[in-house]
Amino acid sequence: MSFSTFQAHLLENADFLKPVAMALTKDPEAAKDLYQETLYKALKNKDKYLEGSNIRAWLYTIMRNLFINEYRRAAKHSTTAEITPNITNNTLAEVNAENMLRTKEIKGTLYKLPLSFKKPLLLYCDGFKYHEIAEMLHEPMGTIKSRIHLARKLLCTTMPRH
Incomplete structure (x- = not known):
């Protein structure tokens, strides 16, 4: 197919792309930029x-x-722009200290949960799947899912706000 034939065929069929570009x-x-870039790329890759x-x-x-x-x-x-602006060693130290305090608060709150909620949640946090936790604790999987869900809710409601 010659370039001029391809170009004519391309232009005959390209109008349907405009609403697609707008939807995306x-x-x-x-949308105009995406449409033009698409036609450019199509012409460039005619072969x-x-x-x-x-x-x-x-x-x-x-x-x-x-x-x-x-x-x-x-x-x-x-993501890169959010992470990198004006980070200094002092800022990193503050963030690390804050994270350590937050982790300590979470662990403290977690260990105050009733054992029936704490055990499944800790196992889940360690990477075990629901069915594995159910087998280990000899409980139905639905019960395990409910307890993990409720444990998360309890953590959210009992954690101090910052």
Whole structure:
């Protein structure tokens, strides 16, 4: 397929992408950018299109992948930006001290729970699955799930707020 034929075929079938881009981004400017980037990527990768295959599905896949990659990139960037600003050794020491105090409070509250709630929750926190905990404690799995859920609720209600 010649480039001009491919380009004409692409433009005939590209309009369905506009509402898809808007649905993905929920922002008119971002949707336009995504649409244009999709067409650019399709033209750039013309050789990967199999003549006779569904061009709309191919274009949709390109758009979806571009959107997902941009979403991941943005999420990674925002996480990094939140973690790295102006961290000093004093700040890290304060955070570590605060975390240690918080952990001590949680453990103190946890050990005040009734044994029937504390045991399943501790096992769950150690990485055991519900069915394994049920076998160890000789209880039905539904009971174990309920006790872990209730133990979490009790922890949330009895922990002091900061």
